[in-house]
Amino acid sequence: QKEVEQNSGPLSVPEGAIASLNCTYSDRGSQSFFWYRQYSGKSPELIMSIYSNGDKEDGRFTAQLNKASQYVSLLIRDSQPSDSATYLCAVNLATHYGNNRLAFGKGNQVVVIP
Amino acid sequence: DAGVTQSPTHLIKTRGQQVTLRCSPKSGHDTVSWYQQALGQGPQFIFQYYEEEERQRGNFPDRFSGHQYPNYSSELNVNALLLGDSALYLCASSLGAEEFFGPGTRLTVL
Numbered sequence: 001q002k003e004v005e006q007n008s009g010p011l012s013v014p015e016g017a018i019a020s021l022n023c024t025y026s027d028r029g030s031q032s033f034f035w036y037r038q039y040s041g042k043s044p045e046l047i048m049s050i051y052s053n054g055d056k057e058d059g060r061f062t063a064q065l066n067k068a069s070q071y072v073s074l075l076i077r078d079s080q081p082s083d084s085a086t087y088l089c090a091v092n093l094a095t096h097y098g099n100n101r102l103a104f105g106k107g108n109q110v111v112v113i114p
Numbered sequence: 115d116a117g118v119t120q121s122p123t124h125l126i127k128t129r130g131q132q133v134t135l136r137c138s139p140k141s142g143h144d145t146v147s148w149y150q151q152a153l154g155q156g157p158q159f160i161f162q163y164y165e166e167e168e169r170q171r172g173n174f175p176d177r178f179s180g181h182q183y184p185n186y187s188s189e190l191n192v193n194a195l196l197l198g199d200s201a202l203y204l205c206a207s208s209l210g211a212e213e214f215f216g217p218g219t220r221l222t223v224l
Contacts, residue, residue, distance in 0.1 A: 004156070006156075032211045034212070034213075036215075042217070042218075043202075043204055043215040043216060043217050043218045044157065044204070044215050045215070046212060046213070046214060046215075049211070049212055051211075088156050088157075090156075092211060101147075101159060101162065101170050102147070102149075102157075102159060102206075102213060103159065104149075104156030104157050104158075105156050106154070106155050106156045107155075107156050
């Protein structure tokens with residue numbers, strides 16, 4: 001079983017619509033969860049962090065976490081062409097060091113159609 | 115406030131050669147992690163440095179080694195390069211839970 005799974009294929013959404021991305025993880029001890037945005041040819045950029053069950057909103061982005069189901073999601077409201085990118089889900093694996101050891105999913109490509 | 119910087123931006127090497135990649139962390143960050151990202155994949159954790167020591171290591175062979183200096187900057191060394199080492203190498207720095215990536219070094223092995 002992969003540590004972090006993002007199984008959806010490329011997602012095409014009309015401009016102004018909501019894009020929904022999902023991620024599952026295997027390590028029940030994980031406490032920190034992140035979404036990164038990566039434009040083609042660029043490095044990942046941190047856009048959301050979430051640590052507690054429930055929703056966290058930041059501008060047009062909402063992250064949702066359900067630790068019981070080992071599930072993290074990202075909603076992008078009012079999608080803009082500039083949101084076209086690959087979105088990477090990352091999970092901080094529980095280690096006895098208590099620090100970062102991120103595991104990433106392979107990413108979901110989002111294409112916003114004007 | 116300068117972010118994470120990496121050098122060089124691009125590098126072309128041939129099989130069997132050795133390469134050194136460099137990273138300067140974001141100001142105030144003391145931990146540096148290195149990742150390898152193949153095309154179409156998510157970043158894969160190579161190792162992490164804290165207080166000049168390798169603290170954690172991913173599933174990478176000993177050909178991959180690193181170093182952290184007292185100013186927290188770091189190097190990634192890869193020996194005996196293979197074609198499969200061609201990838202984007204990312205450095206990330208952190209102080210707490212959040213990691214911030216540099217622009218990466220694109221390594222091509224011919």
